Amino acid sequence: MGMRVHVVEKRDIFSRVNILMLWQGTADDLVAYGAKVFYPKFTNRHMGASPLHLGTREIQLVLLKNALLLGVSFSYGAELVGVQAPDPSEPSASWRAWAFSPKGGTQTHQTAGGVLDFKPNKQAEYSKGAGMGACNMVQATSLDATFVAAPGAAPPDGAEALEFDALVLAEGEWSNTCKRLGFTKNIDKFSTAIGLVINMVRDPLEPKTKDPNMRSFTVKPFDPVGKLLTQAGVGFEFAEYLKGETHYIVVTIKKATLLKKKALREDKPGSELLTRVNLDEAALMVLSREIATIIGLPETTAFCDFHGAKLFDFSTRARCAAPFRVLGVMPGGAQQGTPIAADLEAHPYLSREETKFFERQLSASIDAVKKCDTEVKELEEAIQATSSNLANMKGALNDAADEMVNKVQALVSARSSGRLSSGQRRNSGVQDDEWEDDDALPNVSSAGEASPDQLAAQRRAEYGVADVSDANPDVEIEEARLEAYKKSMIELEKKREVQQGFVEANEQKQAEWLERVDAAAGGMAHPVPIFPVGDAILEPFWPQGLGSNRGFHSALDAVWCTHVLHEEGLEAAMLERNFWYDLLLLGPWNPGAGLLKNAEGWRADPMSRYADGAVVRTKQNYTNPQSKRLFRGDGATPPRIAKLELKGAGFL
Numbered sequence: 025m026g027m028r029v030h031v032v033e034k035r036d037i038f039s040r041v042n043i044l045m046l047w048q049g050t051a052d053d054l055v056a057y058g059a060k061v062f063y064p065k066f067t068n069r070h071m072g073a074s075p076l077h078l079g080t081r082e083i084q085l086v087l088l089k090n091a092l093l094l095g096v097s098f099s100y101g102a103e104l105v106g107v108q109a110p111d112p113s114e115p116s117a118s119w120r121a122w123a124f125s126p127k128g129g130t131q132t133h134q135t136a137g138g139v140l141d142f143k144p145n146k147q148a149e150y151s152k153g154a155g156m157g158a159c160n161m162v163q164a165t166s167l168d169a170t171f172v173a174a175p176g177a178a179p180p181d182g183a184e185a186l187e188f189d190a191l192v193l194a195e196g197e198w199s200n201t202c203k204r205l206g207f208t209k210n211i212d213k214f215s216t217a218i219g220l221v222i223n224m225v226r227d228p229l230e231p232k233t234k235d236p237n238m239r240s241f242t243v244k245p246f247d248p249v250g251k252l253l254t255q256a257g258v259g260f261e262f263a264e265y266l267k268g269e270t271h272y273i274v275v276t277i278k279k280a281t282l283l284k285k286k287a288l289r290e291d292k293p294g295s296e297l298l299t300r301v302n303l304d305e306a307a308l309m310v311l312s313r314e315i316a317t318i319i320g321l322p323e324t325t326a327f328c329d330f331h332g333a334k335l336f337d338f339s340t341r342a343r344c345a346a347p348f349r350v351l352g353v354m355p356g357g358a359q360q361g362t363p364i365a366a367d368l369e370a371h372p373y374l375s376r377e378e379t380k381f382f383e384r385q386l387s388a389s390i391d392a393v394k395k396c397d398t399e400v401k402e403l404e405e406a407i408q409a410t411s412s413n414l415a416n417m418k419g420a421l422n423d424a425a426d427e428m429v430n431k432v433q434a435l436v437s438a439r440s441s442g443r444l445s446s447g448q449r450r451n452s453g454v455q456d457d458e459w460e461d462d463d464a465l466p467n468v469s470s471a472g473e474a475s476p477d478q479l480a481a482q483r484r485a486e487y488g489v490a491d492v493s494d495a496n497p498d499v500e501i502e503e504a505r506l507e508a509y510k511k512s513m514i515e516l517e518k519k520r521e522v523q524q525g526f527v528e529a530n531e532q533k534q535a536e537w538l539e540r541v542d543a544a545a546g547g548m549a550h551p552v553p554i555f556p557v558g559d560a561i562l563e564p565f566w567p568q569g570l571g572s573n574r575g576f577h578s579a580l581d582a583v584w585c586t587h588v589l590h591e592e593g594l595e596a597a598m599l600e601r602n603f604w605y606d607l608l609l610l611g612p613w614n615p616g617a618g619l620l621k622n623a624e625g626w627r628a629d630p631m632s633r634y635a636d637g638a639v640v641r642t643k644q645n646y647t648n649p650q651s652k653r654l655f656r657g658d659g660a661t662p663p664r665i666a667k668l669e670l671k672g673a674g675f676l
């Protein structure tokens with residue numbers, strides 16, 4: 025493709041012993057890269073139920089050998105420690121990346137062999153954005169001036185300065201450069217999820233594991249091996265044993281098991297759980313040995329020196345909000361030459377569509393509040409109507425009761441002036457049994473200070489007719505209706521409050537976005553795109569086993585966009601990158617889900633890898649108002665793809 029490529033890698037040895045499950049397409053692709061030539065035991069054919077797999081180290085070496093054959097340069101044990109802006113007065117000057125190899129090497133969680141260094145808990149860096157729930161967070165960062173150096177700045181002593189016109193970041197999910205270049209990441213948060221990785225030395229002479237029947241396998245709690253693990257008190261959801269250059273076991277282990285087996289000292293909240301002080305390393309090794317023995321490895325099998333047993337937290341998953349960022353310098357004015365960066369706002373069409381999205385979001389939330397207001401009003405009217413209906417009903421019933429009381433009272437006074445005749449009793453409307461006991465007839469008490477209504481109620485009470493209105497079934501129904509309306513009102517007021525919160529959050533997001541649009545309005549000189557790939561752009565949910573399988577594609581997509589950059593320019597490259605990232609996010613990323621074409625035709629061009637149906641669906645999303653943020657219009661589809669007559673409409 026005519027590019028000059030330089031890889032900077034801070035590891036100086038290929039130390040990654042863990043083994044990865046591969047999808048058919050990835051395994052086929054690796055065969056095309058010569059993996060079978062370099063590792064004759066590697067196969068892309070299924071052997072019984074054994075999953076296809078290859079060690080991370082071996083995958084890296086396959087790719088390295090190919091890259092060397094293609095003329096790629098490498099700097100090992102060198103860390104990307106900064107980028108330097110070109111001199112704005114020199115139109116042909118380039119950005120430079122500083123690759124630094126400290127004496128004694130770099131030591132990070134990726135290069136260290138400790139039991140928790142594998143994947144650090146990152147939650148401390150995440151915050152809740154405006155209007156976000158407990159499961160959604162953001163990692164908001166801004167351009168770090170200590171990382172992006174001005175034109176005249178001197179690189180660290182001994183650093184290599186590598187010119188670039190596109191920077192691809194494959195730094196993993198804990199990418200420092202992403203943070204320092206101001207990429208915003210959206211974070212999905214799950215409940216506590218812990219993985220235990222066990223790496224053991226494979227002795228080729230060991231008869232048990234030499235046995236070809238001892239193959240790689242996956243384990244679920246109800247499988248025979250799963251039952252043995254459960255009986256031994258190992259609570260887990262999924263485990264796998266992969267046999268490669270090493271023995272590799274990974275278990276999604278339950279926190280309760282780690283506590284019961286004393287590998288974790290105490291149950292602690294969130295980020296305090298998986299810490300060095302809370303971990304008993306010796307107990308973890310005992311537990312790991314127990315698991316390895318149940319899985320079927322001899323008790324004599326040694327742990328690897330590097331990452332022998334390791335816990336990691338996969339309770340969160342991060343993804344870049346935008347798939348690229350453009351780095352440039354202020355083109356003029358007092359701050360000419362100052363480094364600046366932008367993402368979607370750097371692309372005229374995508375920027376306009378994003379502005380429309382924020383407008384739609386805000387107006388939808390304002391409409392939702394208005395709808396609540398209308399509902400509140402309707403409910404208030406209903407409450408008022410029901411209350412007055414109820415009052416009328418009660419009034420009518422009380423009037424009838426009062427009439428009854430009057431009648432009884434008249435009879436009482438008639439009786440006090442002499443016994444009533446049976447004819448008078450009959451005409452009184454009072455039932456015969458009510459006359460049985462003279463003492464049952466109430467005494468009418470004095471009015472005292474009571475109001476007319478109170479007096480009436482008191483009189484009804486004394487004559488035993490006070491409950492007449494309350495006990496009436498129609499009144500009961502009306503009262504229940506009123507009660508229900510009042511409850512709905514409380515809920516509606518809460519809903520309105522939440523919706524009002526969304527309005528404020530959307531106003532804030534819109535204001536932040538418009539600020540970025542304003543900042544980008546002046547344009548930038550010397551723009552270069554930054555493309556994160558692999559876990560740096562989209563971290564997998566680890567048990568899905570799709571990290572590398574999908575990582576191959578995000579990396580190739582970025583390579584293709586760099587090619588487009590050279591052929592058609594930056595705007596076209598941004599549009600392509602955006603299109604393929606939208607497709608990548610939608611997935612579905614399951615082997616066999618039909619998202620990918622057969623690997624034999626795979627090239628850097630994503631059209632050769634993604635199924636036509638997935639491409640069509642991404643295009644359709646852009647013109648479907650239901651797709652919210654993705655409703656970006658026809659112009660979001662790169663023209664070369666818009667022109668194609670693709671089959672597979674509606675995909676899945």
Ligand SMILES: Cc1cc2nc3c(=O)[nH]c(=O)nc-3n(C[C@H](O)[C@H](O)[C@H](O)COP(=O)(O)OP(=O)(O)OC[C@H]3O[C@@H](n4cnc5c(N)ncnc54)[C@H](O)[C@@H]3O)c2cc1C
Pocket residue numbers: 032033034035042043044045046102103104105134135143194195196197199200201219221274336557558559560564566569570571572573574575
């Ligand atoms: C336990 C476990 C099991 C997994 N199983 C599978 C599986 O079965 N199948 C699968 O497909 N995926 C699996 N994955 C996921 C897979 O390992 C990752 O998705 C994949 O390794 C990501 O590759 P990457 O190149 O994006 O990042 P990484 O593999 O994290 O590589 C990043 C590299 O960047 C280097 N680096 C970082 N910062 C700098 C810097 N500033 N300068 C220079 N170099 C730098 C690091 O040294 C590192 O080598 C698993 C992951 C884990 C943790």
